[in-house]
Amino acid sequence: MSTQPAHPHHDEGHVVLVVNAGSSSIKCSVYRVIDDPKVEGGMRAIHGAGGQIEGIGVAPRVVAHMADGKLIVDEHFPVAQVADHDAAFRLLRLVLAVGLRETPPAAIGHRVVHGGPHYADAVLIDDKVIDELNALTPLAPLHQPHNLAAIRAVREAAPDLPQVACFDTAFHATTGVLAQLFALPYSYFADGIRRYGFHGLSYEYISRHLHLVAPDIARGRVIVAHLGNGASLCAMKNGKSVETTMGLTALDGLPMGTRCGALDAGVVLWMMERGMDHDAIEKLLYHDSGLKGLSGVSSDMRELLANDSEQAKLAIDFYTYRIAQEIGKLAVGLGGIDGLVFTAGIGENSAPIRAKVVERLKPLFGMEIDAEANAANHDHVSTRESRVPVFAIRTDEEGMIALHTARLLREMLKS
Template sequence: MLVLVLNSGSSSLKYQLMNPETAEVKATGLCERIGIDGRLVHEANEHKIKKDINMPTHKEAIEIVLDFLTNGEDKVIDSIDEIQAIGHRVVHGGEFFNQSVIVDDEVIAKLESLIPLAPLHNPANIMGMKIAQEIMPTKPNVAVFDTAFHQTMPASNYMYAVPYEDYKEHGVRKYGFHGTSHYYVSNEAKKMLNKEDSKVIVCHLGNGSSVCAVRDGKSIDTSMGLTPLEGLVMGTRSGDIDAGVLSYLMDKKGMTAEETVNYLNKKSGLLGVSGISSDLREIIEACENGDERAATTIDMKCNRIKKYICSYAGMLEGVDAICFTAGIGENADLIREKVCNGLEFMGVELDEDKNKVRNDENREINTNSSKTKIYVIPTNEEYVIANDTYKLVKA
């Protein structure tokens, strides 16, 4: 079965054509600057194409993707009829969805009701579904949710200490995100550990970052909350912060509520503290050149990760494996080193030579004597989406 995986953003469209039965990726790419001028990056048959193409709307972007998949010297299929289903990444499923579902009018209506919880993401996700239904009306569409994996959290972990009626009436609670990544990585860790009753901590570290405590394959707590703003220090997001800071800044800087949230989402984090960039690679380079603010920024990020690891180890009553994934987690050996150093009391012993190895394979980077395993596991969210789509459509 061939599944087209779509991740629709406000002005972008990530896609991948995959056979989930074999995990073979036939093509992958990104449409960006949709509605502005349009740019396509398309990879197929070991050939990468970058091309400026006018994309007034997401509909044109999807049509261009389908044209590249079926025509030209780099085509991978003869007709869109060979695509048997479309899988969509959906950021927020609220409490409605604890697993992936086939898209119908009722599903879309529920997702539209959740827009206030994810105003930047859900409208674009819904738009991608509606356009796919319009262009390929005979193909089933499946929604796969970032939040679904975390629906196993107990109330004591997902509740906020605010009046209970605000949870019941307005849905104020922790939902968590990066669920497809945490699910994939924790499952891979279970295989590597070769035990079902596992206690795993997954650190998904990219521009957006989160930590998840996984017991026996189920999420019991995660660092992101009602929105992706809570938790770790991220590229431009502040992560955990005293709520009193918000009213204080609004008073001192004359900011509205919307401006304050934008400040915490887009002007804070690594960018805000370092004053250099939201890209950790540039901050590490500055640190190596003696920039003290850059060094402080790196330490802040690592200390916050370590804080969550220790907290979740206590919640899990032990830990079998700590996993690092996503762009920073998979590639930044300095961050892994700083996070793991000092955790020897938990049986965590990092092998410095193994830690410096860089490849695309699942790998163990702890010493032979380490009681706790340390894994680097490249995430594969697209596979989770494609596989969930396959299982639902096949059923």
């Protein structure tokens, strides 16, 4: 892989490698970003080769494909060969070199979960940025260390290649002070203890895409449900975030795959009184709660929907109840609702969950699911008679990272 920025012709755009590092996986995608005056921001990201390595340190597997979908590799590796994220990234970079041989990337864009109070936009990475992001690790312990590990691995392998950090918190910088406050002494807010919100790259993509498919609704009051292993809601007005369900950390709000969501702080005090230390409480709240904890079966919604146990049904009912409840709360903040969008793994693909949520909301907002469209995962899943239109839109967080990275790269080359 070349370590020097490419200088393609204007109409060819920039090739960007996007890295999305999770707790046990690293996903890499290649995008070509070209000029397109018809879309917001004047640029469009075209997906190319991609791959991921999953099961890091447990059961490593590498899958990679070319832009046309042709498989490059699908192979399992010994744990000792891919014991950590550094080794995983080096291996994945070698695999993707096949797809990048003719078009080396001009820059690498990274998803970084927490940007804290200082980063309301994507930023070129340097030593100062890394130090500041490392200081935020306690606020995103499941994600931040792995985001930074990928950044450090690239710096070691290709020190001259520009890297850009794109933040899940940045989209919510438009929320007002009432949406950010906790009812703690104000000095805590001044010190950065506030509600930041997450999944911002996903929400930014949905906002941008909705302007293309339903511009009148996009300019109104929209609630987006990002439902995956992590889950949150975002209330938007004219495409800008005004409120969200997550807070200081990605633990707050909706119940998730293994995370508890909103919790009475007194429960944590009770745990401490029972002798649980920080690590034990963190493990319980982040890894052993949510759908997994309630069901006693799995954190995977597909497995829960296929399971007939009462606990699995209870977990699903609680999940959809809390989603509907929080949508109602966000609608109050918006002063109404003009559209509802489901996205991410569960939101895009689980017709039963969408139907259960909308059924709970029907008495309040007059929403109605079109059973056939919903079962087929169409973009528009509500009936014509539904007072509020309901959508299921596939998100593209990596595409947004590519756009931000190309924008900063162009600014850097101009300076």
